[in-house]
Amino acid sequence: MRTIPMTETLDIEFKSDIKQYPDRDLIDEIVGMANTVGGTLYLGVEDDGTITGVHKNHKDAIGVTALIANSTVPPITVRAEIITEEKDVLKIEIPRSRGVVSTSSGKILRRRLKLDGSPEVIPMYSYEIPSRLAELGMLDFSAQPLAGAVLEDLDPTQRARLRKIIQNRQGGEKALLTLPDDELDIALRLVTEVGGKYVPTVTGMLLIGKEERIAALMPTAKSTFQVLEGTAVRMNEDSSKPLLELFENYETYLKAWNPERETEYGLFRIPIPEFDWSAFREGLVNAFCHRDYTMLGSVRVLLDDEGMVISNPGGFIDGVNLKNLLTVEPHGRNPALADAMKRIGLAEKTGRGIDRIFEGSIIFGRPWPDYSESTSRTVKLFIQRAKADLPFAKLVADEQNRQGKPLSIYTLMILSLLNSERRCNLERIVELTNLSENKVRSAVENMLEMGLIEASGNGKNRSFIMEKKIYREKNESIQYVRQTDIDSIRYPELIMKLARTQNGIITKQNIIELLNISPSQAYALIKQLQNEKKITLLNGGKYAKYKITD
Known part of the structure; x- marks a missing residue:
C-alpha cells in the first residue's frame, strides 16, 4: 500500500533524484519549508507523483541530515529515512522553524502556492521578516x-x-x-x-x-x-x-x-x-x-x-488552527x-472573543460561524443568514435565567449539535465540536443533571438527545418518541429483513454494521431472536452465522 502522497501541497514536496538533485537546491527547499509550515520532502519522486527512486549518493540518511544541519543558520534538525515503495525514496521531515532560518550562504526563503495550486520556494524579503516573527x-x-x-x-x-x-x-x-x-x-x-x-x-x-x-x-x-x-x-x-x-x-x-x-x-x-x-x-x-x-x-x-x-x-x-479555535490559549x-x-x-x-462569536449564533439556534475558507494568508469569518430557532432560543434563555448566568460555550455547542443532529454519542460530539473528550464528558454530565438532555444506552454506546421540552415546544412529540423508543423496537424486524436479503443468513458483524451498535448489543439481539426461535445457529466459532428458522 502506498504511503507517499500523490500530489504536492504547501507541506509536501517531490524532487526527482534520477540525476542527483543538487545539494544547494535541496537546502533551499528545506529552508523554504522550515520558514513556512514545515512538512515532508520526498527525494526520488517526480512532480507528477511517479516514484523513480533516490540517487545512490543520497541513500545515506544520516549524511543528508548532517548536510542540512551544517548548511543552515541556525541549524535545522530534520528526520530523514529511506522508505521503499516500488523503489527506495528518501523521506525528509522538516519541522516548522521557531524563528527565521537561512542557508549558510545567507539566503532566506519561504514557500507559497502558485495560482495553479502547485508549491514553489521564493525569497523572503526583509519587510516580510517582522511578519514571520509576529506570526510566531x-x-x-x-x-x-x-x-x-x-x-x-x-x-x-x-x-x-x-x-x-x-x-x-x-x-x-x-x-x-x-x-x-x-x-x-x-x-x-x-x-x-x-x-x-x-x-x-x-x-x-x-x-x-x-x-x-x-x-x-x-x-x-x-x-x-x-x-x-x-x-x-x-x-x-x-x-x-x-x-x-x-x-x-x-x-x-x-x-x-x-x-x-x-x-x-x-x-x-x-x-x-x-x-x-x-x-x-x-x-x-x-x-x-x-x-x-x-x-x-x-x-x-x-x-x-x-x-x-x-x-x-x-x-x-502559530499554534492556532480550525480545530482548536475554541480551546487554544x-x-x-x-x-x-x-x-x-x-x-x-x-x-x-x-481574550476569548471567539466564544462570543460562536455564542451569538448558537443562542438563536443558527448555524455555527464558519472559518473554513481561511488560508495561510487570510482569516475569513462567515456568519450565515438564517432564521432563528425560537423554541431553542427560548430553551437557552430559560435555562440561563434559571441559573442566573450564561451557559458555557461547551454546553451551548453540545445543545446546538443535538438540536440539529437529533442524536449523538460521545465520540460523535467530540468529532464535530473538536473539543477534548474530557471537556465533552464533563459538559454532558452537567447537562444531564440540569435536565437539558437525556441519555440512553451504556458505555461507548450511550447516546444523547435533547430533553422532551424542546420537542414539545416545536410540536414534535412524535419525533421525540421515535428517538427514544421506536428505533430499538424495530431492531429485530430490521435484522430479519437483512437476513432475508442474504438468502436467510446473518452474522453478528452484519448486525453491528446495520444498527451501529456494540458487539455485546448485537449478541443480545441474537440471543433474543434465538429464544424466539426466529433464527438458529448455522455454524459456530469466531465468524458464526445464523439462519432464519424455516
Missing part, C-alpha cells in the same frame, strides 16, 4: 515605533473619543480617565521612547492617529465595508480612519442592514437581530487585532444575501493593540 509570537509589531511618525500625528479629537469610550463602555478601565493625556498615551502604549523622546507606536497611530497621516505612513491599515443585494452594490466604502472612529461608523452602518424580528418572551417582546451585535463587534476586533500590518490588503466587512463575512490579511498565527499577532482595546472596553477582557 516573537515580535509585537503593534508595539513598535512607527517610522516617520511624530506626536503631532496623534489626533486630540480621537483621544477625546477614546476617553468617551472608556467612560461609556462597561469593560473600560475607569482609572485611565484620571491620567493626563501624556500619561494615558504611555499607559496604553500609544507612544514609546526613542532616543530620549516619545514617538507614536503602530498601536497609537491605529487608534488615535490623524486619518491623512495613517494613510501616508501605514498604507496597509485599510478597511472596506461593502453591502451587496444580489449583484447590486448598495455600499462600498474604503477607509484609513483610526480604529475608534471606524468602529463607531461600522456599528452605525450595520444598524441599517441588520433587521430585527421581535418575539414574545413571557410578558416581554424582545428583538432578535439577523446578526448578533456582540458577535459582530468581536469579529471586527479580532480582524483588526490579529491582522498582519506588514501586508497590503484591507480588513473587509461584507454583507450579502448569504450572510456576513469579516476577513483580514494574515493567516492564523488566547494569544495574538499584535498584543499591544489587543491589550489597549481590552482596557478601553472594546474587546473581551479574557
Whole structure:
C-alpha cells in the first residue's frame, strides 16, 4: 500500500533524484519549508507523483541530515529515512522553524502556492521578516515605533473619543480617565521612547492617529465595508480612519442592514437581530487585532444575501488552527493593540472573543460561524443568514435565567449539535465540536443533571438527545418518541429483513454494521431472536452465522 502522497501541497514536496538533485537546491527547499509550515520532502519522486527512486549518493540518511544541519543558520534538525515503495525514496521531515532560518550562504526563503495550486520556494524579503516573527509570537509589531511618525500625528479629537469610550463602555478601565493625556498615551502604549523622546507606536497611530497621516505612513491599515443585494452594490466604502472612529461608523452602518424580528418572551417582546451585535463587534476586533500590518490588503466587512463575512490579511498565527479555535490559549499577532482595546472596553477582557462569536449564533439556534475558507494568508469569518430557532432560543434563555448566568460555550455547542443532529454519542460530539473528550464528558454530565438532555444506552454506546421540552415546544412529540423508543423496537424486524436479503443468513458483524451498535448489543439481539426461535445457529466459532428458522 502506498504511503507517499500523490500530489504536492504547501507541506509536501517531490524532487526527482534520477540525476542527483543538487545539494544547494535541496537546502533551499528545506529552508523554504522550515520558514513556512514545515512538512515532508520526498527525494526520488517526480512532480507528477511517479516514484523513480533516490540517487545512490543520497541513500545515506544520516549524511543528508548532517548536510542540512551544517548548511543552515541556525541549524535545522530534520528526520530523514529511506522508505521503499516500488523503489527506495528518501523521506525528509522538516519541522516548522521557531524563528527565521537561512542557508549558510545567507539566503532566506519561504514557500507559497502558485495560482495553479502547485508549491514553489521564493525569497523572503526583509519587510516580510517582522511578519514571520509576529506570526510566531516573537515580535509585537503593534508595539513598535512607527517610522516617520511624530506626536503631532496623534489626533486630540480621537483621544477625546477614546476617553468617551472608556467612560461609556462597561469593560473600560475607569482609572485611565484620571491620567493626563501624556500619561494615558504611555499607559496604553500609544507612544514609546526613542532616543530620549516619545514617538507614536503602530498601536497609537491605529487608534488615535490623524486619518491623512495613517494613510501616508501605514498604507496597509485599510478597511472596506461593502453591502451587496444580489449583484447590486448598495455600499462600498474604503477607509484609513483610526480604529475608534471606524468602529463607531461600522456599528452605525450595520444598524441599517441588520433587521430585527421581535418575539414574545413571557410578558416581554424582545428583538432578535439577523446578526448578533456582540458577535459582530468581536469579529471586527479580532480582524483588526490579529491582522498582519506588514501586508497590503484591507480588513473587509461584507454583507450579502448569504450572510456576513469579516476577513483580514494574515493567516492564523502559530499554534492556532480550525480545530482548536475554541480551546487554544488566547494569544495574538499584535498584543499591544489587543491589550489597549481590552482596557478601553472594546474587546473581551479574557481574550476569548471567539466564544462570543460562536455564542451569538448558537443562542438563536443558527448555524455555527464558519472559518473554513481561511488560508495561510487570510482569516475569513462567515456568519450565515438564517432564521432563528425560537423554541431553542427560548430553551437557552430559560435555562440561563434559571441559573442566573450564561451557559458555557461547551454546553451551548453540545445543545446546538443535538438540536440539529437529533442524536449523538460521545465520540460523535467530540468529532464535530473538536473539543477534548474530557471537556465533552464533563459538559454532558452537567447537562444531564440540569435536565437539558437525556441519555440512553451504556458505555461507548450511550447516546444523547435533547430533553422532551424542546420537542414539545416545536410540536414534535412524535419525533421525540421515535428517538427514544421506536428505533430499538424495530431492531429485530430490521435484522430479519437483512437476513432475508442474504438468502436467510446473518452474522453478528452484519448486525453491528446495520444498527451501529456494540458487539455485546448485537449478541443480545441474537440471543433474543434465538429464544424466539426466529433464527438458529448455522455454524459456530469466531465468524458464526445464523439462519432464519424455516
